[in-house]
Amino acid sequence: MKTRFTCIFFMLVLFGIGVNAKQKSLEGRKLPRLNIKSIALDNGTKIKELRHLTLTGDQFSVPGFSQDFSWDEESDGWMHVTNTTYSYNDVGAPTGEVIQDAGTDLYLFRNSYDYDYFGNITEDIAYTRGVDEWIISAGEKSVYTVNGNGDITGVIHQTWENIEWVNKTKDVYTLNAQNVPTEMETYTWNGTGWDAYSKTTGMNWTNWNTRELEFYTLQLWKEGAWENTERFSSSRNGNTFTDVIQLWKNNEWVNEKRETYTSTDTEEQITLELWRQEEWQKKEKYLASIDGRGNQTGVVYSSWDGTEWYAEMELFFDLTYNESDDVTQMVFRYRDPSMEEPANISKFLYSSFLHFTTDVPVVELLDNVQVFPNPVNNSLNIHIDDSQLSTYEVNILSLTGQKVFSGTFSTPTISVNTGYFTTGTYVLNILNKDGRVYNTKLMKQ
Known part of the structure; x- marks a missing residue:
């Protein structure tokens, strides 16, 4: 090393x-x-x-x-x-x-x-x-x-x-x-x-x-x-x-x-x-x-x-x-x-x-992800139209990098309770077991 x-x-x-x-x-x-x-x-x-x-x-x-x-x-x-x-x-x-x-x-x-x-x-x-x-x-x-x-x-x-x-x-x-x-x-x-x-x-x-x-x-x-x-x-x-x-x-x-x-x-x-x-x-x-x-x-x-x-x-x-x-x-x-x-x-x-x-892997995108509603109030819905059966790691972070939610799911339809989030902007990150990723901004009302 x-x-x-x-x-x-x-x-x-x-x-x-x-x-x-x-x-x-x-x-x-x-x-x-x-x-x-x-x-x-x-x-x-x-x-x-x-x-x-x-x-x-x-x-x-x-x-x-x-x-x-x-x-x-x-x-x-x-x-x-x-x-x-x-x-x-x-x-x-x-x-x-x-x-x-x-x-x-x-x-x-x-x-x-x-x-x-x-x-x-x-x-x-x-x-x-x-x-x-x-x-x-x-x-x-x-x-x-x-x-x-x-x-x-x-x-x-x-x-x-x-x-x-x-x-x-x-x-x-x-x-x-x-x-x-x-x-x-x-x-x-x-x-x-x-x-x-x-x-x-x-x-x-x-x-x-x-x-x-x-x-x-x-x-x-x-x-x-x-x-x-x-x-x-x-x-x-x-x-x-x-x-x-x-x-x-x-x-x-x-x-x-x-x-x-x-x-x-x-x-x-x-x-x-x-x-x-x-x-x-x-x-x-x-x-x-x-x-x-x-x-x-x-x-x-x-x-x-x-x-x-x-x-x-x-x-x-x-x-x-x-x-x-x-x-x-x-x-x-x-x-x-x-x-x-x-x-x-x-x-x-x-x-x-x-x-x-410190190896930088080749990042492949996780396509066909629907996130709604956005802006969100109490509940965030995520649907992943993925032909491959997989598990998904879902993380939501503040703009300062603080992780406010983290969970692992085995189905492409996911619901996240966001009612306790403070109003502001977050980053939604999804990673499947094959290394494909999805990132988007998330607004909390």
């Missing part, structure tokens, strides 16, 4: 390794694979983000449990500090972890995550332990707005502040005939209402479902009018992805920044260049090494001194595998130019593995 180890560079924040202004200059423009780019982001990373092993290939493996160690300089050895229990959804995406003190088993922290139907994260909440309950300490939430046809027309972004969810920004989409946004207006919350902030026009998507943008123009609302400010474009050539940002200066678009992502079987690299003196000039580079199983085992951050790359920081991820190619141990080490040898930082011992497949 091939594996890949990702999401481990967030340790910079966790262990207090300084991220200087240079390293913060990448601004979070999503490239298709952001593993090594994450070390450059000043994004409020929490402890939970380093604790997930995501091992990808034909299959991937995730741990159900870990023992967590930090390096104790006084004793010159590893100190067992916490234990973590992980949970996942049906496709292997993390839904949470519970962190306990290693010595007393007392609960310390908990984190939870939720996703929409396409796997985009919509909720990220951190908890601390009270006397006998979990108390939210921080969190981010995305609440979709939908129209009468069930299409996503925008999203409200909220954060947890002062014991309540507080509005921060709101995006309102203009949809094309395929119900994909081509324009977006963004508003900020002033405490009582929404103020216009920016407008994103000319939006082209590489993949709307996964929110990968190919092109946009950004305008800011200033003194009662829209003013050009930024233009973004992304291109791909094989395993090379290039993002270019231009700024509006003196009534014309001027190159500002270029980020280039490349990958091979043994390396991943992101290079940042700035447009200066009418040419692209090298600025920063992040180079990750990959082992024979496809797992990242280290990263080097370098800056350009005018003639060559100068390594300012190195991270090492020493991985140990079992016979199933699960990562059973990861030791994190760090070195900067002042150090002769890398310093131990943390160690994780993983166990209780779960395996998921």
